[in-house]
Amino acid sequence: MASSTRSLGRIIAAILLSFLVTAAVLLLADAPPLRTLGILLQGGLGAPAKIGQTFAVWVPLLLGSSGLLLTFAAGLWNIGIEGQIILGAVFATGFLRPFPEGGGVVLVAGALAAGILGGALWAVTAGGLRTWGRVHEIFGGLGLNFVALGLTLWLIFGPWRRPGVASMSGTEPLHPSLWLRELAGLSLSPMSLTVGLLAFGAAVLLLRRTRWGLTLRAVGQNPEAALLFGLRPNRRILEAMAVCGGLAGLAGALQVVGVYHRLLPAISSNYGYTALLVTMLASCRARFIPPICLFFALLNVGSIQLPLQLQLDSSLSGVIQGALVLAVFLVQGLEERFLFPGRGR
Amino acid sequence: MEFLALTLAGIVSTGAPLVLATLGETLTERAGVINLSLDGSILLAAMAAVAVGLLSGNPWLGLGASGLVGILIAGLVAVLGPVLGRSQVAVGFILTLFCRDLAYFLGHPFARKLGPELPVWSLPGISALPFLGVVFGRHSPVVYLSLLLIPVLWWWVFLTQPGLELRAVGEKPQAAFARGISVHYLRILYTLVGGALVGLAGGTFSLAIKPGWGRPQGAEGAGWIALALVIFGGWHPVRAALGAYLFAALQVLGIMLQESFPGLPAPLFQVSPFPVMILTLLVVNMGRTGWIQDLAYRYPGLRRWVSRWQASAPAALGRNFQPEKEG
Numbered sequence: 001m002a003s004s005t006r007s008l009g010r011i012i013a014a015i016l017l018s019f020l021v022t023a024a025v026l027l028l029a030d031a032p033p034l035r036t037l038g039i040l041l042q043g044g045l046g047a048p049a050k051i052g053q054t055f056a057v058w059v060p061l062l063l064g065s066s067g068l069l070l071t072f073a074a075g076l077w078n079i080g081i082e083g084q085i086i087l088g089a090v091f092a093t094g095f096l097r098p099f100p101e102g103g104g105v106v107l108v109a110g111a112l113a114a115g116i117l118g119g120a121l122w123a124v125t126a127g128g129l130r131t132w133g134r135v136h137e138i139f140g141g142l143g144l145n146f147v148a149l150g151l152t153l154w155l156i157f158g159p160w161r162r163p164g165v166a167s168m169s170g171t172e173p174l175h176p177s178l179w180l181r182e183l184a185g186l187s188l189s190p191m192s193l194t195v196g197l198l199a200f201g202a203a204v205l206l207l208r209r210t211r212w213g214l215t216l217r218a219v220g221q222n223p224e225a226a227l228l229f230g231l232r233p234n235r236r237i238l239e240a241m242a243v244c245g246g247l248a249g250l251a252g253a254l255q256v257v258g259v260y261h262r263l264l265p266a267i268s269s270n271y272g273y274t275a276l277l278v279t280m281l282a283s284c285r286a287r288f289i290p291p292i293c294l295f296f297a298l299l300n301v302g303s304i305q306l307p308l309q310l311q312l313d314s315s316l317s318g319v320i321q322g323a324l325v326l327a328v329f330l331v332q333g334l335e336e337r338f339l340f341p342g343r344g345r
Numbered sequence: 346m347e348f349l350a351l352t353l354a355g356i357v358s359t360g361a362p363l364v365l366a367t368l369g370e371t372l373t374e375r376a377g378v379i380n381l382s383l384d385g386s387i388l389l390a391a392m393a394a395v396a397v398g399l400l401s402g403n404p405w406l407g408l409g410a411s412g413l414v415g416i417l418i419a420g421l422v423a424v425l426g427p428v429l430g431r432s433q434v435a436v437g438f439i440l441t442l443f444c445r446d447l448a449y450f451l452g453h454p455f456a457r458k459l460g461p462e463l464p465v466w467s468l469p470g471i472s473a474l475p476f477l478g479v480v481f482g483r484h485s486p487v488v489y490l491s492l493l494l495i496p497v498l499w500w501w502v503f504l505t506q507p508g509l510e511l512r513a514v515g516e517k518p519q520a521a522f523a524r525g526i527s528v529h530y531l532r533i534l535y536t537l538v539g540g541a542l543v544g545l546a547g548g549t550f551s552l553a554i555k556p557g558w559g560r561p562q563g564a565e566g567a568g569w570i571a572l573a574l575v576i577f578g579g580w581h582p583v584r585a586a587l588g589a590y591l592f593a594a595l596q597v598l599g600i601m602l603q604e605s606f607p608g609l610p611a612p613l614f615q616v617s618p619f620p621v622m623i624l625t626l627l628v629v630n631m632g633r634t635g636w637i638q639d640l641a642y643r644y645p646g647l648r649r650w651v652s653r654w655q656a657s658a659p660a661a662l663g664r665n666f667q668p669e670k671e672g
Contacts, residue, residue: 134630150616322443333429
């Protein structure tokens with residue numbers, strides 16, 4: 001009871017604090033705070049189509065955060081998740097390129113599988129750099145993110161360019177028979193929604209209900225002890241990376257077949273970095289992940305309206321998300337240091 | 346000859362912001378604190394420099410603003426990390442994203458405007474010299490600052506009493522604490538000083554090297570390179586700065602190649618430093634892996650080569666120190 005009151009108080013304090021920060025930023029930018037936030041929320045909730053878009057963004061965030069639950073459990077900073085999403089999209093596009101005439105469900109399923117493979121390969125590369133080369137996964141992953149971006153650009157402007165018009169607008173669109181079907185009037189595919197929910201459930205089950213999940217957590221909490229107990233930490237690290245990368249790659253493949261229907265330079269839309277913020281804000285507690293993903297998706301979709309209606313940059317959503325996570329960290333820290341010293345770490 | 350001198354001059358100036366950021370982060374990490382926010386800090390500081398410079402009409406005020414922004418962000422890192430005991434890596438990463446988005450949001454009205462620029466100084470005695478004059482003679486004052494700081498920081502860290510205390514705090518905070526050194530105070534101080542240099546790196550980008558603001562500004566990714574260079578430099582100011590110039594040389598080379606291959610998209614050249622970054626980290630870190638050490642044990646000739654590249658981090662890097670909780 002006491003702890004749930006405390007965590008409620010913590011959440012309210014953090015929300016208030018991040019609201020104040022956001023209001024200050026808006027005043028600094030000479031924008032009306034309440035009206036801007038109103039437009040932001042309306043942009044993500046105001047109409048059925050907008051709600052559909054919000055859920056369409058929810059799926060990749062949920063997939064990424066589900067994977068990150070596993071890598072964080074293993075004590076890894078999988079910042080390379082952004083590049084893993086990109087590689088998933090690249091592999092899915094590459095798989096579908098030989099079929100300009102279109103095809104059926106089998107091809108789409110193949111593209112998703114290719115995406116999983118691409119993301120997993122990229123993640124295992126970062127994991128291998130860590131286990132065999134002692135390059136911290138933050139730097140390995142981050143470097144690979146930029147490499148993935150470079151690869152995408154090279155493909156879009158080089159071998160995969162549209163005949164005649166190589167541009168930032170991406171590759172030739174897929175044949176419509178390869179697009180995921182959307183709910184009438186909404187730009188949301190029930191298929192990707194299902195995939196997202198299943199993946200989240202599977203990740204939580206893996207972590208909580210399997211022996212593998214237990215060893216993963218042991219490796220994350222005490223690698224030396226895990227080594228002595230024969231849990232083979234390096235193997236577990238690579239496995240955790242592979243699963244997370246696979247989920248990220250799946251998100252990337254879904255962006256291709258379900259949202260953009262082609263490969264774009266900005267195909268990953270920062271969803272990997274946003275998923276990292278989500279998982280940190282949830283303090284790696286699985287039950288908080290779906291609602292936080294939904295809120296962050298809402299901010300992302302709503303912020304598209306800012307340049308249109310107020311001539312503001314759409315990066316405000318990232319400002320609010322970051323402020324929220326920082327505020328939670330600050331409140332937690334203050335609480336441990338001054339209100340309840342001796343508890344926690 | 347003239348071409349070589351001009352190329353070297355280009356390396357000295359494009360390397361300046363990297364040198365400043367790398368030196369700042371080296372100081373901070375020597376004290377045992379990781380400020381991972383560099384990439385965002387540099388962008389926000391660069392934006393602040395342009396904004397203040399445009400509004401006041403004075404680039405020097407812009408430069409001051411960039412340093413101040415760096416100090417403020419470092420202050421957040423210090424409060425949340427060492428003071429409140431949150432994970433320094435987590436805090437730094439969140440700040441990276443937060444500051445980048447904040448820079449794009451607040452910088453929107455200043456984008457693609459003719460920005461203020463710092464003047465170019467020509468050094469009286471040196472600029473007349475035949476070769477060195479071309480390389481070092483005419484630069485922005487911030488470039489001279491970056492050159493000056495390399496020996497100064499080396500002297501400070503390795504040859505002075507406060508430098509010894511700085512290293513002690515990063516290596517063994519318990520021992521330093523027992524000797525009566527204020528671990529908290531020094532860590533916060535060097536986090537702020539390092540942050541100021543990182544901020545100035547941002548100002549150097551937007552007021553001298555890539556003048557102006559935009560989305561993207563062009564400094565994206567530089568913070569991560571600087572963080573990697575600190576490791577490459579083995580937390581040694583001179584070696585870190587040399588690494589920064591090496592990367593600047595690669596960048597200058599990239600620009601030249603770009604002119605020879607106009608068909609390739611420009612962003613491709615912007616990402617090219619990152620594979621190099623991974624490779625350099627691999628070279629300096631691989632020596633500590635089990636399988637390389639086995640090889641080195643078997644082949645003594647390899648041992649010297651391996652140990653030369655090895656660099657170990659300050660022992661207490663990234664770990665928050667709370668004296669009341671140490672046993």
